[in-house]
Amino acid sequence: MARTTVIEGRVWPVVDASGTYLNDVDTDQIYHNAYIAVTDVDEMGRYAFGNLAGWGDFPTKAEPGDILVVGANFGAGSSRQHAVDCFRTLGVAGVVGISFGAIYKRNAVNAGWPLVECPDLLKLELAAGDVLRVNFKTGELENRTRGKLAAARPFSRVQMDVYLAGDLFAYGSSLGGKSAGRLR
């Protein structure tokens, strides 16, 4: 499966009323544990941000190809894959943030869902609906609406390999079925 390493989409900055990025948005705010028994990924989208004040209608507003933009330590908390998969269900193209919870990042990598860390995110001066271009290889970010640039961390080696393969399972298969040998 050939996957693009540059995406462009309309952004949803996860900010408060004053426009400040929310930090430490935890997995219970992203995907509440009331729906944790759901095992069908197609069902998860409707619960995205269901427990984050003011964001409950995100699933009805998000369009495929949109990009989520978040503050520091996004996805702190539990290990639930649902908190990544709910956005994939909605077709959200990826997430760009100041930093992420460690498990959240792993889950995104394994799902082949683009996650980009950019400590200098504020330089982009993103507002809701701006168009952002993200280059996974170089880490270049460009707010196409306002002409602002910022440098993010490029995908790590594993992240790129898993992404290009599709997901962790496809990547494992590409290594010869039993995932032996060294990481490329």
Added chain:
Amino acid sequence: MAQTIIEKIIAAHSGDDVFPGATVWLELDVRAARDFGGANVVKNFDRHYTSMPVADAGKTFFTFDCVVPAKDIPYANNQQLCREFAARQGIKVYDVDAGIGSHVLMEEGLARPGGTVVNTDSHMNIVGAIGCLGQGMGDADIAFAFRTGRTWLEVPPSVKVVLKGKYKWPTTAKDVALAMLREFGSSGLLGKAVELYGPAAEVLSVEERITVASMATEMGAIAIFVPPSEEVLAWCEGTAGVEVGGVYADEDASYEATYELDVDGLEPLVACPPSPADVKAVSEVVGKEINSAFFGSCTNGRIDDFRAVGRLMSGRPVAAGVMAYAVPATRRVYGAMLVEGLTAELFGDGFVVSNAGCGGCAQGQIGMTGKDEVQVSTSNRNFPGKQGAGETYLCSPVTAAASALMGTITDPREVA
């Protein structure tokens, strides 16, 4: 090259070069899934590895602990799906009677000093308490680990935290964990492997180490490792039934940073809603009326924790109108409480004493709060909606007991 604790553990479980930032394949001594996420692991496995065996059934486990026994049909279905998969694959299930998986794995000697363990539990890194590398992971990760016996890992940078000074009862190890959260916040140690040193770390018992290590996740850390003491090794040998050796950092290992934290004369602390990092002295919030008190969780569900509660209560009753819930971490703890008379003692004080498990942390059946309900809890998270619709104040078992006794958030020094 000199190595830190995590680097040594990884190097012993990988053929790859180990240095901070390197991505390696890590061999896993134990791979497990809970009733939380377990069904998703099974579905992922069956989708991607149809009719294939797990890499090693003897190293693969289910640990049910979230909703035990199941309180609703979706959870019951998910648990049954896991049991059926386990039967097909020859995998052992620690079922709904066993208690919190991360603790059970330590008690059973499956998580050992120097070992590697993964589970669908973001607090699996709690085994850093005994010098073991544990990581919580999502269901795709765990399905992959079930099938291959390994996982990929980015070697994290290591930092040292030196705990200085002495504190005394009724200040406890939970207050040390909260002091670390006050110091570092929810992301000050983000992505770091933390090693704890210093006089106040060395004296910690196994159970106290578990409490401190359990809140690594709330600090954003990969894990908190406490270099195993003689007592810890003896405890592990007693549980594992085999000789174990600790893994220690090389003296000249390099750390990204070294922090000192003085806990001398530390006073009881409380994390106020909505974040575990919103830490204040208990003395700053005394008098806040509470409706309920939760005792348990992977942070404070050990026998010593309930002994501390019994000591604080000293036969005095829970305040009128306050509900107090005691949930032992494991069946072993539950049994010890029964044998020691603690169950009867707490029952007599007015507590609800339940079977072992996670309690209220993941929509479990014990300790959920209603809107505007105020709860003190010995757990580790108080994010909005985490333990119900109410407000959760995180504190030590003695502070929670003092508060249950008085009906308001109470400094345990006033009633101990």
